[in-house]
Amino acid sequence: MRITVRPPERAAERAEPRPGPAADGVARVDRRTKNLTKRLRPGEIAVIDHQDIDRIAAEALVARRPAAVVNASASISGRYPNLGPEIIVSAGIPLIDDVGPHVMTLARDGERLRVEGNVLFRGDTPLAAGKLLNLPAILTAMEEARAGLSEQLEAFVQNTMEYLRKERDLLLDGVGVPDVRTDFDDKHVLIVVRGYHFREDLKTLRPYIREYRPILIGVDGGADAILEAGYKPHMIVGDMDSVSDEALTCGAEVVVHAYRDGRAPGLERMSALGRECVVFPAAGTSEDVAMLLADDKGAKLIVAVGTHANLVEFLDKGRGGMASTFLTRLRVGGKLVDAKGVSRLYRSQISTGSLLLLIGAALVTVVATALVSPLGGLYWEVLRGYWDSFVFWVQGLFS
Numbered sequence: 001m002r003i004t005v006r007p008p009e010r011a012a013e014r015a016e017p018r019p020g021p022a023a024d025g026v027a028r029v030d031r032r033t034k035n036l037t038k039r040l041r042p043g044e045i046a047v048i049d050h051q052d053i054d055r056i057a058a059e060a061l062v063a064r065r066p067a068a069v070v071n072a073s074a075s076i077s078g079r080y081p082n083l084g085p086e087i088i089v090s091a092g093i094p095l096i097d098d099v100g101p102h103v104m105t106l107a108r109d110g111e112r113l114r115v116e117g118n119v120l121f122r123g124d125t126p127l128a129a130g131k132l133l134n135l136p137a138i139l140t141a142m143e144e145a146r147a148g149l150s151e152q153l154e155a156f157v158q159n160t161m162e163y164l165r166k167e168r169d170l171l172l173d174g175v176g177v178p179d180v181r182t183d184f185d186d187k188h189v190l191i192v193v194r195g196y197h198f199r200e201d202l203k204t205l206r207p208y209i210r211e212y213r214p215i216l217i218g219v220d221g222g223a224d225a226i227l228e229a230g231y232k233p234h235m236i237v238g239d240m241d242s243v244s245d246e247a248l249t250c251g252a253e254v255v256v257h258a259y260r261d262g263r264a265p266g267l268e269r270m271s272a273l274g275r276e277c278v279v280f281p282a283a284g285t286s287e288d289v290a291m292l293l294a295d296d297k298g299a300k301l302i303v304a305v306g307t308h309a310n311l312v313e314f315l316d317k318g319r320g321g322m323a324s325t326f327l328t329r330l331r332v333g334g335k336l337v338d339a340k341g342v343s344r345l346y347r348s349q350i351s352t353g354s355l356l357l358l359i360g361a362a363l364v365t366v367v368a369t370a371l372v373s374p375l376g377g378l379y380w381e382v383l384r385g386y387w388d389s390f391v392f393w394v395q396g397l398f399s
Contacts, residue, residue, distance in 0.1 A: 023067035023094060023115040029107050033057045034242055040064040045115060047107045052077050053084030056195055061088060068094040068115040072103050075133065081145040085138050096120065099130035163327060166260070166283050170292065177296040178278050182235050182253050184297035188214035191290045192222035192233075194242075195306030201339035202229045202305055214303065217294065219286050222306065223247035237293065238286040240266030248273055255279075255293065257286045288328040295332045302332060305339040 029047040030036035034057070040046055042065040050057060051073040061069060075085040075097045088095050096118055103120065106127045107113060114121040118132040131137075169175035190209065192198060202225065208214075209231065218226045220238030224247050227233070233252040236243060240256060248254065248270070254277040258264035262281060270277045280289050287307055294302050329336060 022117070025067040025112065027107050027109060027111055027113045028066075029104060029109040031104060033061065037061060037064055038242075040066055043067050045070060045113055045120075047072075047103060047120075049073050049101065049104055050075070052079060052082040053088070055083040055087060058084030058087035062091045062093065066093060068096065070096045070099055070103065070107075070115065070120050070128070070130070072099055072101050072128075074098045076138065076141040076145060078141065078145050081142045085133055086135065086142070089133055089135055089138060095133045096128075096130045097133050099128035103128040160327060163283060167327075170282060176281065177293060178255070178280050180235070180253060180255065180278055180293065180297065182215060182297075184215060184294055184299045186298060186300045188212045188301045188303065189217060189294040189299040190214040190303045190305065191217045191219060191287070191294065191307065192225050193219045193287050193304070193306035194221040194225055198222070198225055198306030199229075202226075205303070205305070205339060208303075214301075215294075215299075217290050218243070218247065218252070219290050223250075223252065225306075235290075237280075237290040238266070239264075240269050245273065248275060253278070255289070257282065257289050259283075284328065291328050291332050291336065295335060299335060302336045303339055304336060307338070 023045065026041075026044045027047055028036055028040045028044050031049045033048050033050045033053075036046060036048060037057075037060040040061070044064075044066055046061060046064075046066045046069045048069065049072040053071070053075045069088055075095060076082060085095060085097075094115060096115065099120065107120065107122075111122070113127070114123075119129045120127045170177070190205070192202065209216075215235065216226050216231055216233045217235045217237055218224070218233040220236075220240065221242040223233045223236040223243050227247055227250065232250055233247065235253045235255060236247060237255045238257055240248070240254075254270060254275055256264050256266040256270060256277050256279050258267075258279050258281040260281055260283050264279055264281075267277070267279070280293065282289050282292070291302060291304075
């Protein structure tokens with residue numbers, strides 16, 4: 001279902017509130033949803049300009065618990081069945097859709113606004129009006145989007161071939177992979193991206209991390225996810241636009257993902273922090289760079305957390321660059337395992353039952369040794385003395 005955009009200059013004039021929830025709160029305005037979620041607080045109104053809201057963006061918004069989300073663009077354009085709008089609405093957050101680009105200039109960041117039905121107000125003045133999305137409308141739009149999925153698949157294939165032409169030497173022969181100080185040779189590597197179910201996957205992988213102690217690589221904000229889970233990243237890879245200063249200064253080796261022409265926006269930030277870094281020029285995503293680096297440096301196994309694992313997830317990002325991730329997975333091959341696969345296949349080498357049995361056997365051995373030992377009686381007398389002292393102390397509390 002394609003939602004019609006009203007002319008910006010007339011949207012506010014024709015705004016008539018339709019039945020729906022009302023919300024009042026401070027507005028947070030940003031064209032980049034990723035940046036907005038960093039400063040969005042519970043109860044505030046998120047004003048975004050995000051065509052085809054993807055699942056990751058939606059989950060980030062829901063985690064911040066806004067009072068409402070106002071989208072300047074179409075949340076479902078019909079290009080492909082994106083997953084974000086359903087997640088937002090299912091969480092009970094009103095989503096006012098396709099209000100027009102003018103809202104990004106009319107709504108001021110930090111001012112108090114009001115949502116009433118399908119209209120955004122400043123006081124009693126309507127600023128923008130759109131369509132208040134509900135689950136039936138979203139599900140209908142998703143069905144229609146699936147009908148046109150073949151066009152997106154064709155575009156995906158074309159982007160894949162274009163990336164292969166650009167990065168043939170890198171993909172096939174590893175040409176251009178920089179030297180790093182982190183030793184990957186014959187080791188397990190855990191790559192963390194702030195993507196699908198990354199928190200749940202990290203929690204599930206705790207026994208694996210404890211036993212195998214893999215090299216931990218955070219892709220941009222994935223480094224913060226590693227810190228939040230109670231670990232320290234060995235390496236951070238990315239363009240440094242969504243990772244905290246705390247992560248960048250934790251001592252991890254930093255690899256800045258640069259464009260093929262040598263431009264690396266992340267270098268300026270690293271320079272400001274006084275951190276040395278390695279530059280890796282490559283097309284594609286930072287996720288790809290992390291995988292290619294680990295593979296080229298001899299990693300035995302690469303476990304991926306929060307990365308894209310199936311066709312719907314590749315398309316859900318809605319950009320051609322995801323074709324590079326598809327090819328990178330082919331390049332890495334059998335070394336790459338999705339975190340969900342590890343959690344299902346991996347079992348700790350020492351089971352809980354075996355551990356309890358071992359403890360019980362040890363206790364029996366200690367008791368038996370004390371009984372047959374010439375000094376056993378002395379041990380029992382010492383223990384009895386400690387017990388009598390403890391009982392006397394407890395009685396003293398009530399006397």
